[in-house]
Amino acid sequence: MSPIIGLLLQYAPELIGMFAGDRAGAAAGKVADVAKVVFGTDDPKAAQAQIQAAPKLAEVFVEQARPALEVFRLELQDAQYARQQAIPLAQTGPAISWGAPLVSILVTVMFVGALYLVLSLPLALDERQATVANILLGVLGAAMTQVINYWLGSSSGSKRSGDAVRTIAERAIAETVLPRKVGP
Template sequence: MPDFDWKSAIGAVAPGLATALGGPLAGAAVKVIADKVLGRLDASEQDIAAALASGSLTGEQIVALKAAEQSFQVEMAKIDQASEAAALDDTKSARQQTVDLAKEQSSIAWGAPVVSTLIVVGYFFCIYRLFIVPADLPPNAFQLLNVMFGALSIAFGQVCNYWLGSSAGSRRSTDTVRRIAEQAKK
């Protein structure tokens, strides 16, 4: 059976491991699959393909692959949480630095608020000139204003996230944990 796609067979049982086969975690995924299907960590993709081409997965192999899939999903969730925690710590330390500088009444303390104010004012000025009062602008000025609006749009989002925070990361973490808990119940 030369056309047999063993990765699709694995994907039917353990979709997360099958997805990992196509990315930077392919080597680790092959080792896990080889261990669960063949009982050997040193087996190659060709060994797995040959073993699966000769027949279907046994019940014990399916159970082992599903357990490995759940472990893999838990580890990926832990990595995502660690990444989100690092991002939150970075934001928290930047905010804390602003607070500490303000307590010292340092002239540097005005840096973040002043830059933030300039970005917000520039953003709304660009909106005003481009959309509300689109007066006759020379073509070069119109192009420059468009470029400025694009750059300030990105910066405006960053300013809002700095001062107001972002719940997108925590929402993704919660969704991931909930999905893993649901899979564990199955």
């Protein structure tokens, strides 16, 4: 077996990160976890020695790493599709390209206006009107959150937290389902 597998194990996180950016960390971590399960180590030289002793291990590694890489490929494809979708819309004419900005402005103005009415003006509302005003303010607040997420993206801290929980769950599953070490 060629030394390419050892090099991939050693440099996979850096290579994937270089080509794919921040989203790549999870995929690189999954591949490294699979390597650790299959080879019993995360040291590329030790893994390469095991591959030379038992070439079947390389095939096992590739098969077990394939789902993680496929999920990563689909995530990249999804992000690329979302970016490409905006290009034809902008090229069809100025009216359609202003759709998202106009909705964003409308939601922002409505939210700020409703917030101003509720907080600064002394309104004499009966119970039913107060309930409707609270519901309206809540809906506009949620819409404002969506506008912010559309333009700025969702919280990277939230994404990191979700990725950490996902990694812990995947490791727990890997420890109970996947074999600890495959070999002679």
